[in-house]
Amino acid sequence: xxxxxxxxxxxxxxxxxxxxxxxxxxxxxxxxxxxxxxxxxxxxxxxxxxxxxxxxxxxxxxxxxxxxxxxxxxxxxxxxxxxxxxxxxxxxxxxxxxxxxxxxxxxxxxxxxxxxxxxxxxxxxxxxxxxxxxxxxxxxxxxxxxxxxxx
Ligand SMILES: C[S@@+](CC[C@H](N)C(=O)[O-])C[C@H]1O[C@@H](n2cnc3c(N)ncnc32)[C@H](O)[C@@H]1O
Numbered sequence: 001x002x003x004x005x006x007x008x009x010x011x012x013x014x015x016x017x018x019x020x021x022x023x024x025x026x027x028x029x030x031x032x033x034x035x036x037x038x039x040x041x042x043x044x045x046x047x048x049x050x051x052x053x054x055x056x057x058x059x060x061x062x063x064x065x066x067x068x069x070x071x072x073x074x075x076x077x078x079x080x081x082x083x084x085x086x087x088x089x090x091x092x093x094x095x096x097x098x099x100x101x102x103x104x105x106x107x108x109x110x111x112x113x114x115x116x117x118x119x120x121x122x123x124x125x126x127x128x129x130x131x132x133x134x135x136x137x138x139x140x141x142x143x144x145x146x147x148x149x150x151x
């Protein structure tokens with residue numbers, strides 16, 4: 001922990017369960033090696049979907065961009081105030097994209113550059129090799145573009 005950071009006691013029990021639906025394969029073995037966000041890399045990474053869910057991939061080839069939701073399994077979960085290295089000042093967890101949060105759920109909008117069976121090749125992801133996959137959704141410019149562009 002850095003000076004100014006504040007932990008809380010987490011609840012004794014979880015409120016919900018999740019299924020990991022696959023793993024994300026990247027070249028990065030340490031957090032320090034990972035890009036800070038997906039926009040900072042052109043590395044082609046692989047999303048390996050569990051074969052159990054392969055049928056759920058039908059139709060994804062129609063979408064040039066996908067939203068990837070993943071679980072930052074190496075992150076601590078108890079900090080409500082943090083001092084990110086790049087900011088050097090204290091900020092509330094919900095004002096940050098830090099993986100350190102009560103539910104360490106991350107998302108990236110990726111470019112889909114290939115599909116082979118249950119493996120998707122993507123550009124634009126920022127996580128450690130082996131990070132658990134939680135969900136995949138199509139990215140819609142109309143829905144996911146700037147929220148200021150309301151009709
Ligand atoms: C700042 S977060 C952004 C995540 C996502 N793009 C978002 O906005 O929700 C990305 C950083 O999380 C860290 N990270 C990557 N994979 C992780 C994992 N499996 N567990 C914990 N931290 C991870 C790395 O330091 C990486 O640079």
